[in-house]
Amino acid sequence: MSDIFKVGLKLFIITAIAAMILGVTHLATQGPIEQQRINATNLAKQTVLPQAEDFNEVDIVSETAQNDKARILEISAGMKDNELIGYTFKVITNGYGGDVEITVGINMDGKVEGVQIGEHSETPGLGAKIIEKTFTEQYHGKEIENPISVTKSEPGDQEIQAISGATVSSHAVNDGVNLAAQYFLEILLSGGGQ
Secondary structure, three states: OHHHHHHHHHHHHHHHHHHHHHHHHHHHHHHHHHHHHHHHHHHHHHHHOOOOOEEEEEOOOOHHHEOOOEEEEEEEEEEEOOEEEEEEEEEEEEOOOOEEEEEEEEEOOOEEEEEEEEEEOOOOOOHHHHHOHHHHHHHOOOEOOOOOEEEOOOOOOOEEEOOOOOHHHHHHHHHHHHHHHHHHHHHHOOOOOO
16 A cells, blocks of 8 residues: 555656646746737738728627628727728638638728738648638739629639639638628728727
8 A cells, every 4th residue: 555655646746747737838028928929910910901000900890790791800000190990800610621711901092902812720731721811812803892703713803812722712712702702892891899
């Protein structure tokens, strides 16, 4: 019995020390990790609305901020010299491999300025191609008055070309862009959420 007790005590001490080291490591890295998230979010906003100098968070005020395909997590007003330039939207959609984080920039002329893909779990070599500029740059300058659609053939004015073999991922990004556009038109243009 005493041998079992000694082994149990040794295991308890080792486990306690390991837990303490993990706790200290977590406390030491928590701040830098959060700062990296903030930096990545700010960089995404600047990328999709490059003419803005400052970003002010806007309250999300409507059921329009989500549907069965996507939901808006954050909206920021892009400002330059105290003038509203446009809005950025952080949106989560349902891709093929799970959630896809998208940042969308829409200017006050009602056009998409840019789209950037953040965290995702899409299939490498297929759905993961949504991060490539050849895909995301298709949105630049698209009018948002009418929904943008996805096509497998040559795209028209209100269409973007799907990634071959990754139609679900392409539609997921498009769902996020269209949700941001809908919110912009229905809520923000009428002065809501300010």
